[in-house]
Amino acid sequence: MSLYIFYFLSFVAVLSALMVVFSRNPVHSVLYLIITFFAIAGHYVLLNAEFLAVVHVIVYAGAIMVLFLYVIMLLNLNEAMEPHKSALLKASAIICAGLLMIVFVGALKGSALIAQPVSSGGDDIGSVKSLGSVMFTDFLLPFEISSVLLLVAMVGAVMLGKSEKKSEAE
């Protein structure tokens, strides 16, 4: 059963990912990307990572893609303004990506996991509790610095986004 769900979700994810790439209208791309994200969230659920799935949807679909959509509409991008690459470049892009795929195929085929589980989290590794306990013990430092990271992003975005006239007036 779960295998079929996997296939379905994978199909949706790949197809919409392709549509992100190939649709001409930026807004469509955004929408397809949201579909992809949802499909991936489905995968998370399938992998017993429900909390992560929720966070994923909130962060990606809720925050990131909204931001994208907002910017696209702010800049008023539409199909007509969409720059086009020449056929040659497109072909070479596809060939190149194809080559990358082939290399991946070569590298990943027949891979078997050897490593043994290090921390035995049991079946509840995806639960809020286990995540939280690890996050605030082992990963305390990364957690704290990610605050710095977000601060940096905020300061940076504000600095760049601020209108120049105002800053000159300071």
Added chain:
Amino acid sequence: MTMLFLLLCPLAVALFLLVFKSRFAREIALSASVAELLASLYLAWGFDSQGGVQFAINQAWIPSLGINFSVGVDGISLLLVLLTTVLTPFIILSSFSMSNSRPSSFYGLILLMQMALVGVFVARDGFLFYLFWEIALLPIWFISLIWGGEGRRRITLKFFIYTLTGSLFMLVGLVYLYLQTPGQHSFELEAIYAAGQSLPAMEQGLLFWALFVAFAIKMPIFPFHTWQPDTYVVAPAQGTMLLSGIMLKMGIFGVIRWLIPVVPLGVQEWSHVAIILSVIGIIYASGIAIVQNDFKRLIAYSSIAHVGLIAAGLMTLSQAGMQGAVIQMLSHGILVFSLFYIAEIFFERTGSRVLSGLGGIRNAAPVLSSVFIIVMLGSVALPFTSGFVGEFLLLKALVQYQFATGAIAALTIILGAVYMLRAFQKSMSGELNSNTNDFYDLTTREKVILFPMVVLIIGIGVHPTPLLEISGAAVDNILSVMANYSASTN
């Protein structure tokens, strides 16, 4: 102490001049160089020609890399140090008439150069040697660049990169040798000798080339010489004097100290090639010198020819060849300095060094003419001039090595006469022309510079034995290394 003074005095004064621009730069520089000369004479005074390395200082510098501040003089070093210290005051003096917008830097660089040159000659640590070798390149490059003539940018850059190319290969070679030293690696001269001599023939051959190319470029030996004539022409007179008078001896000295005893097997295997190249260079450069019209360029090619003979003689690995090389280095330094100074005098008086534009100077300047004749005779190796002693010993070595090679190399005494006489005749003889009408004879300062050179040229020619004695023990040492080595391998 004296050794330290020799290195630190010019360095300190140079830094002073470079940092604090002094109005009395040239006087300060002259005094410093005279002090240096006195110090080196003191060194010579206390030198025991039978002893080995003397006045040695050995101080750890970068112990983790096996690099020591190790200096000392043997006979060969001493002579070259003397050459450096003798020529430098005169070079500085010769620049007094130069119009110079940055005198302080100029003299600072000259003294810096002197420090590096002395350093090269006294270093007894491979790394230290390389360091001084490279440091010597910088001041001369700046001198040529800043005070040089037409086309200096391209030419000096070529000069720098060309010589650096060789040096870097030498560095690779030295490091390779360093890595062969047993135990805690060391750059100490003896350690490098031991390491090099213990290598198999094949590796010694490769090392020979890595090191030889550096020296060959510096000397320069055909076909690594093409940087030289252009650089000599474009550099200011003092730069040319430093380059040709002293700096090219670094290459020959390198062969004596850092090549022959280091890789004796490699040298034995490849010395024939080196000799052939050198002999080709003699004929080739002499040939080109014959048709040169720029006096400086002519001297430049003559210098290649002379150095070719030195290198060829040296590579015969014989006592006569090595002694000849040493004495010829001194002689060539003095001669080429004088020649370039004469070229500079022409240039100062007439604004030209083009031979066809000169003429008749003998009428106006008999003293200069006499000096020129003597210098020219030294250059064509007339007996009782300094040029003869070295050239004779070198030719003797070459003839002994192989008659045909010696005979071809000896053509230099004909070809040398051809171009030098031509230069003399074109510039000095005939009637005065519009260029040379206002020519005047040597001033007192010029006499003070040139007369000692004349005395040296004739003095060394008539009585070279003291010099030969000084270098004798050192040469024998090197030869005994070779002899021991071939004895132990056979």
Added chain:
Amino acid sequence: MNAIYIISGLGFLALLAEVVNLKKWLAPVIYIGLLAALAMLSRDWNNPAYYFGDMLFIDNTSVLFTALIIVISVFWFWMSGEYFREQPHQTDRSALILFVVLGAMIMVSYNNMTTLFLGIEILSLSLYTLAGSKKESLLSNEASFKYFLMGAFATGFLLMGIALIYGATASFNITEIAGYLASGNLTLPAFFYTGMFLVLVGLAFKMSAVPFHFWAPDVYEGSPVAITAFMSTVVKIAAVAAFYKMFSFCFGSLQSSWIPALQVIAVLTLIVPNITAVVQKNTRRMLAYSSVGQVGYILLAIIAGNAASSGAILYYLAAYCFASIAAFSVLQKVEENHGFRGLAKRNPLLALVMTIALLSLAGIPPLPGFFGKYLVLSQALQSGYTGLVIVAVIASLISVYYYFMVILAMYTEEQEGVKFPISLSYKVLIVTVLLITVLAGLFPEQLIGLLA
């Protein structure tokens, strides 16, 4: 460890300074903070320890790299002080720079993929903004944009690599991974190697090794000069240190698998930028290529993989960074004053400093750049990479050409334009850097010996 607290605290302070209007006090506070951090570092000396579980590992190597980063930062603040004051968002910029320093410090002491990743991102995100901080300039925008887009793209590869390695080793902890790999009685899945190479790509990008260097020249040229100086020094130290730790320490037991690839990258990094720099007319762009080219030598030391490599890399970086700081200090003044032509007449001190800096970069003895190259090359030679050494020698010959073109311009060309003064503080700065450069060349033992 305390140094990291101090630096992050400083960053917040800088942001607060804007709010509480204490901008005037910011600069002294930053200097004091940086020096305090430096002082704190000494407590970690000879006292290797894990922090936060095992997220960070601070040993002597990382202490020295951190110290270098902080020292360079001090000089950087000194150098860019005047420039900063004239620009808007002074506090924001200071904060961002301090966060870059923080990111860099994390990158040199990380012990976990997570910390590495976050360190890189803190550093990168700050830099993306800083590169674009000259907002009205399209070039600055472009630089920022290129840096950002390519950086994000490279991050993708890095993360993919980390994920694959995680899959193969079940750990993000590099000490564990190293131990796991070194145990040697296992066969790794093929995708582990893919992961390793993707990590290599990600880190090589940060280090700007060819062929992942394309952002560097453009970004260096477009960014404000002070930021370029910062990128080519502090950021480079962090990237190199991270790369070195990852490959020499973590993947050290798999040398045979990544050394061939790294050799190719090293050769390309030695040849391509050095040749490309030859025809550059813009000095800053030339320095950018040179900075890319310098990485090649460091890669050589990493490839050599001797016990002494870390010392060589550290010395090399120190030499390179001081020379770069000197060069960019001069560049900053010169760009405001008619370029390099005839600089020797217009401001001899700047010309002298630039000359020494360029000579050091070119590796002319007795300047530290030479010893750096010497150490690297001798180590490569010791490990038997003679071919690479010869390539490096040729590359450094080529580099002499373009470095010297600047010297030629300064000393031989004439330029209309008056002499221009520089402030006393600036003079002290460049003379200090100059002295450090020269002394580091004369007494390399002290620095090399630290890691011996």
Added chain:
Amino acid sequence: MQTTAGIPMDYYIWLSAILFTIGVLGVLYRRNAIIIFMCIELMLNPVNLLMVAFSNCLRDVNGQVFVFFIMAVAAAEVAVGLAILVLIYRNAHTTDINFLNRLKW
């Protein structure tokens, strides 16, 4: 080796590889900076998926924790990236990456 849901781990690896490649393809294929940026986000997602799958498979929670950091970074990157894009659009009125080629050679 399989995940708890009984799906072979290989499948996730393949899926991630495909999605990652599509992301790369998008970056190569498009010229609109925003779309390219989206495609980069698309490249990060398979990484997340892979992490989670490995985590599940290895019974190791660390992988999932890492995903949180990736998300945080992605969000931060988007904030900065879009700020830069807006800035450029304000100056150049385009989001075409080929338009931004003053810095070259």
Added chain:
Amino acid sequence: MVGLDILISLIPGLPLLGFLMVSLFNKHLSHAMAAGIACGSVLVSFALSVLTFSQLLSLPVEQRSFHVLLSEWISTGNISANISFLIDPLSAIMLLVITGVGLVIHVYSVGYMHGDPGFNKFFSYMNLFVFFMLLLVMGSNYLLMFVGWEGVGLCSYLLIGFWFRNDAYNLAANKAFIMNRIGDLGLLLGVILIFIHTGSFEYADVFAGIPGMDGGIITLIAILLFIGATGKSAQIPLYTWLPDAMAGPTPVSALIHAATMVTAGVYMVVRNNLLYSLAPFALEIILVIGLATALFAATIALTQNDIKKVLAYSTVSQLGLMFVALGLGAFSSGIFHMVTHAFFKALLFLGAGSIIHALHGEQDIRQMGGLKKFLPLTHLTFFIAVLAISGIPPFAGFFSKDEILAHAFAHQPLVWGLAMLSSLLTVFYMFRLYFLTFYGQARASAQKMQAIHESPGNMTIPLIILAVLSVTGGFLNVPEILGGSAWLHQFLEPVTGASHAAVTVHPLSHATEYVLMGIVVAFSAVVIYFAYQIYMVKKSIPAAEGAPSGALQNLVYNKYYVDEFYQMIISRPLHWISEKLDVVVERLGIDRLVNSTGVTVVEGSKVLRLLQYGSIGVYIFVMVVSVVVLLALSLIN
């Protein structure tokens, strides 16, 4: 009493001192003082030479050799060359000739150079020459001989180019120096080979070592040394510098280019007679070249119109004759002829100088004539010299030439025939010169004739002295058949005796010798008659420049175009090659090659920079491709 060592050292020392004084204080010395110093130093030298000579004579034959070690010169390893002198019969004779003739010519020069602005310089050079020439003959080793050898070449160069304003003279000086250098090269190589094979430069050691050497090496050395001699003594093929050397002041021509320097080759071969006696092949070469030179130069002299050129070719020819003697192994005969030749040729030159002086520089015999009555003393001495060189008994030339011819006949009648032919040609052109100069109409311009006057005393007295010597010089070595004791021959025996073991000089019967003498004298008389007929009776004057003449005459008049030939096969190709080396090999070849590496980098740079295309698309594309390649590489591994 000062030791003989010091006196001997003073012989070259004094001229050196004279040179130093005159040259260093050039400006401060009056002409008279300079002349006094120069002549005085040579005079004392001469006196000392005589003293030394008498000392030598006072010793028994086998002890006639002084060795004076002055100082060490070059000493390193096994190489040791000293500044030391050897006085033996050979060098004693040379000393006398050099200082004697030198003194006479110095005195003559005082008059001849009177008023020349370079008067002091001239005397300093002359003194220097005497010094080097003495060094050449007195040196007890090869290296010192080489010093003198080169030194006299230098002085020759300086004095030929003495009037340096004239570029033709300068070129002549250069030519002389360079051609001498070609010879010197051979000599130097020879000396080096000698050292290599015997381990010493000292004559005594070398001669002791020679017999043990390989024959091939001996021959090689002998030929190399002889190359040196051809340069210095103007033999084929290196003779062309000597006629040009007449550019120098006439006393120079007399001293250097007739009496002393050019005979250095003869001295050198005689000095090495032992060596040559062991190298018969080399002797053959010497004989052939000497003979060829004698004939060749004599024919050229027939047609020359410049009085000094005629004498110059005559010198070449006479030197050839000396080498014929040497080639025959008759070393002492060579020296004998050298001595007599020094007397009469110096006299001829000085006479010519007197004429030129009188005519204010006119040298063309077509512009002379009828000078007998204006210059009686000159005429008389000149006539004596002409008789001497023509071998008219009992003048000096007769004895020395006759001896050589006798040896030649003993060796091979053909050699005798050719040698005699050359000496008959000599008779002809000398009388041609004599008649054209002193008899017939005065053809000089009236202006010159007006001021004509006999030379002053300090010029004529030397003429007289030399004339006396030309008359009596032959009696040094009167052969036994004429009742003499062949004194010179005996005297030189300690030196030349070394070669007797290897070279046998066939004695001729007295009858044959008488016949030969008779034939020579008779033929000479006939030739004189012919000359008389042509130039006195028919009063024919050589054609002016450019006048039509036969091809053969043209050929000879233009000296067989040898100069042009050398120009074509040596000088011009050398220049051409040099030019090509400079322009093609150097600039377009090696330098271009060096530069092209730089150019390659720069061009490569121009190409490589295109990689930095500026567009992110391209950058990312390359990045992805790189990743693909990298992963593919990892897969292959």
